Amino acid sequence: MADPVLALDDLTVSLPAHGDRARAVENLSFTVGPGEIVCVVGESGSGKSVTAQAVMGLLPKGQLSLTGGSIRLLGDELATKSAAELRALRGSRMAMVFQEPMTALNPVIRIGDQIGEALEIHTSLSGADKRARVLDIMRAVQLPDVEALIDAYPHQLSGGQRQRVMIASAIILDPALLIADEPTTALDVTTQAQILRLIRELQVRRNTGVLFITHDFGVVADIAHRVVVMEKGRVVEIGAKEEVLRRPREAYTRMLIDAVPGLAPPARAAMDQSAVALETRSLSKIYSVGGGFLSLGKGRVVNAAKDVSLTVRRGETLGVVGESGSGKSTVARCVMRLIEPTGGDILVHGENIAHMSSSQLRAHRKRAQIVFQDPYRSLNPRRTIGEAIIEGPVNFGASREQATTRARELMALVGLSPDSLDRYPHQFSGGQRQRICIARALAMEPDILVADEAVSALDVSVQAQVLELLDDVRKRFDLAVLFITHDLRVAAQVCDRIVVMLKGEIVEQGPTAALFRAPQHDYTKKLFAAAPGRDYAFGGRT
Amino acid sequence: MIAYVLRRVLATIPVMLVVAVFVFLMLRLSPADPAAIIAGDSATTEQVAEIRSRLGLDQPILSQFVIWFGKLARGDLGESFFFKKSIVELIGERIEPTLSLAFVTIVLAVAIAIPLGVLAAYRQGSWVDRIVMGFSVLGFSVPVFVIGYLLIYLFAIKLGWLPVQGYQRIAQGVGGWLERLILPALTLSVIYVALVARMTRTSLLEVLSEDYIRTARAKGQIELKVLFRHALKNAAVPIVTVVGLGVALLIGGVVVTESVYTIPGLGRLTVDAVLARDYPVIQAVILLFSFVYVLINLLIDLSYTLFDPRIRY
Structure with a gap:
């Protein structure tokens, strides 16, 4: 050599x-x-x-x-x-x-x-x-x-x-x-x-x-x-x-x-019997870039989400898959009503929240919770994790004692020591922080959990554990989970059904197993073909 | 871009309007009587009344304002009560020393402060850093007139290197002009150096931890160029903002510095006008300063586009 x-x-x-x-x-x-x-x-x-x-x-x-x-x-x-x-x-x-x-x-x-x-x-x-x-x-x-x-x-x-x-x-x-x-x-x-x-x-x-x-x-x-x-x-x-x-x-x-999650989806029972928890009908979000007073040219219009219709049943995980700019996070933010959609309906247990005012939304906030991608930035570094977890329930009328007792239970549930509630975020690893974020979401006793790239920033071994935890809480609390990800391997392992988004629109949706077996849309096929390491059987775990 | 500039220039009109009304009212509501000051201690009540009516001060405030504002709209700033000449002419005489002082001060301050700030950031935590930061605190806390008299004592009286005070017009020779400006500019620039050096250090420290600095080093770039080409331009926006805001600070400083060094500029004019209750002059000078301030703010905003291609108006 x-x-x-x-x-x-x-x-x-x-x-x-x-x-x-x-x-x-x-x-x-x-x-x-x-x-x-x-x-x-x-x-x-x-x-x-x-x-x-x-x-x-x-x-x-x-x-x-x-x-x-x-x-x-x-x-x-x-x-x-x-x-x-x-x-x-x-x-x-x-x-x-x-x-x-x-x-x-x-x-x-x-x-x-x-x-x-x-x-x-x-x-x-x-x-x-x-x-x-x-x-x-x-x-x-x-x-x-x-x-x-x-x-x-x-x-x-x-x-x-x-x-x-x-x-x-x-x-x-x-x-x-x-x-x-x-x-x-x-x-x-x-x-x-x-x-x-x-x-x-x-x-x-x-x-x-x-x-x-x-x-x-x-x-x-x-x-x-x-x-x-x-x-x-x-x-x-x-x-x-x-x-x-x-x-x-x-x-x-x-x-x-x-x-490493495998690309072959495990068999999952269909959830079509349980009640619909979340539904969007022709949801759209338009951003206009530029334009305005005295600027003579017309602004550019971006369809961040266009005619997005999807349903999530209780106990079901719906994956939203797409590349950056596909509009998957826009959908998540609309569902959470962190932003107001331009058009369409968002039905939570049949109630349309698409255009509710912020005071009307207060009650809805309790029912839907979100876990974000970066666990390093989504916890306030100056507050203990106990404060972070009980803040929501206390805002909704729980006493501090009740909320703290519940927080201790949740810490145990997500696999952390209940005694570490008075510690600060920097004292935990990335995976532990993501568990804390999940506990914080669960403290509100939501029916709907949105996970926006919630495991993307984690190492594979930690990722596997957090995915397991998410699946466990879904079953335990009968949650409707909207799972936003760019990672097909992760989607294959945890989602019951998947919608594929491209440039703000849904191009294909269906049960995970069927979609992976026979993708119909060209873009879905392209996406699958690009997934690295297709020729190796990863995911011996499942 | 052009639309943006147009919009900003249009937006100065209401600002100047508010300043005009405010300045006018503030002066009329203050207790002193300019007519009495002009007439002097020995004047009779009739004489004072005569002066007052000649100056138009016996009319109702509203009609005084309408007369003044009407002239102002036509570009006529009126006539000084005290100096007995047109204010446009008066400001014309006084503006060169002030502009000279401001210009030399800014150039001096930026030339000293930016290298100091860069050095402090590059050697963060070292003795160089501590000295620069210590100087910076000192520069903030010592009053302008104290620094002025200290510098005069040292460089003009003890060492005899530079003249004690006075001003020489630039037309009479750049050497003499600069020689008489160095001490006052140095005096004024101290607080300014402190401010800009501090901002440069903070802004640069943030930039130095960016990934593209690592990229530059990975290409084998020398540290001097890493600092001045890659880092400083990215750190420029906050620095330029502070330099610009400092110009506003400078306007306040000029009043004291010009008095200490007896420079016949706008600062001195302001002091004299206030002492003499010379309403038209005070009004004109404050309006001018406000206009300059608004203009500088616009220039700062526009300068951002030079440093950061991502900023577009």
Whole structure:
């Protein structure tokens, strides 16, 4: 085998004193060969991003430090290099693509200048040559209309295009090593599939070694040659993709793979006998962008939701599936009456709440509750979780004692200690916080629970537990659940029926099993085809 | 964009109207009598009454207002009671020193404050940061006149490097103009440096934790360019806002600074006019300051588009 592009040997990165562990990464050794894609997989806190930062020489100063081992790039030792020497290698011999293309690009600099920045730093090309190189690489990453796009700003591009810009700016000097840190996590599945294909093509053509960091086994299945599984800073298992995915040696790897929801829906009893709890009829929401006093041009009109009709029965989970901008969150917010729909009806137990005033809505608020995506931002950091849970019931007339007693019961129900009610959100992990959010929703004794991407921000193992909890409370309280998700695997596992949305409209709906077996609409088929890791049987759990 | 500017300019009309009414009423309701001040201590009641009727102060407030406002609408600011000449002419004479002082102050303040703020943010928590922030607190708390006299004592009297006071018109030579402006501008800029440096630091600290800063470093960009090209432009909007608001602060500061350094500008004119109860001058100067303030606010809002392409009007 050819000499490795990157060789890590016994790499150790120390955390500052009094953390929950002494080392972020411990005794890490693996290699990335030329033209090879090595996926580093692990849950949050496994040290996979720290590894990338250590290689790039970008460990946050004063917080993390390289305390042992060696990092060799093309045989050249990096661990002992000065800041200036590392800087000269960054962007030229090794480059990096980040997770969130919206925030990783500078919003106030033209994209041509951002792509060409590495040229300006590492070469002495003339302005015209630079521009030519930038246009070339923009074509290579298949950006459209490059002559116009070169002068655009990041906010004028779509998410997928932004990630292409990121990739272009990383590979413009043909680095030997490309580090991609969750490069598709923030993208829709169809866009993700395109970006993965692009990375693979470029990497083959240029013989680049790729260190690909991800938490998503579907992505691993699609792109990896070899896999490094990490847990709490240590390597659990290294092997060829087929080996690791089909015949994992370690229990931890097995657990992670089993926790990935499978694409085959389990059999579920139809719920068509129970009462309809929530119904929308021709629900629509129109936003007008621009327009107004003295601005002479007409504003643009966006149909965020158009003619959406759906029903959710008690004890049933209805999945709303779609990509970003499909209108699924708009539907959730209308149902919760966080926003007022432009037209149509929303019937909660037969009562139309679509255009109720805020005082009329007060009673309805108790019946429908929502759990949001990001458990880090949906709990007030300055209030204890006890206060968060009892606030709603107390607003509706419960005494503090009653509400607190109930909160203790709910904490036990969601699998947390009832004694931790006086703690603050930052003292809990992401999964625990999402359990708290569920407890907070349940405290209101709702009939309808809306889960808006409620498990999307969680690690697979935690995700599996929270999904189980949601399913458990649905049965226990006979809840009607509106489950908003972009993740087909999750939808397959928990939904009785699914509606697929595209550009504000429902394009297809039906029982989950039937929909997965025989999707009718072209878009649904495209969506299913783009789901990563289709050829591997994940979800041994079910 | 053009529609936006038009709308904003139209919106200044009611604002100026309210200011005009307010200033007019405030002066008429204050107890002092300009006629008595103009006539002097030895004047008889008849003389005072004669002056009062000549100035039109014996008419009802409403008709005084209608006369004044009618002239104002035609661009005539009236005549000073005290200086006995047209106010347009008076302001014309006094505006150069004030504009010069304001301009040099802003340039000086921005030139000092932004590098200091950037440095403090980059070396957050270090001794550089602490010194800059300590200076910033001090700059806020020491009154303008104290700083003024301290600087005069040190640089003009002890060291003899710069003139004690006075003003030289720019037409008589830029060297002399600048030489006489340095101390007053420095005096005025202290509070301003404190404010802008603090804002720059805070705004930059926020930006420095953004992902695109990491991206720039991942490309091998040097720190100086990471700070000034990638970070500062993103941090600019709050900084520009503070610089703009500081201009309003400056108007207050100019009054004191011009007195300390005996500069014949609008600040001095205001003080003299207030002491003499020179109603037309006070009204004109306050209207002018308000107009400048509204204009600066508009310019600030428009300048946002230069720094952030996402902002469009």
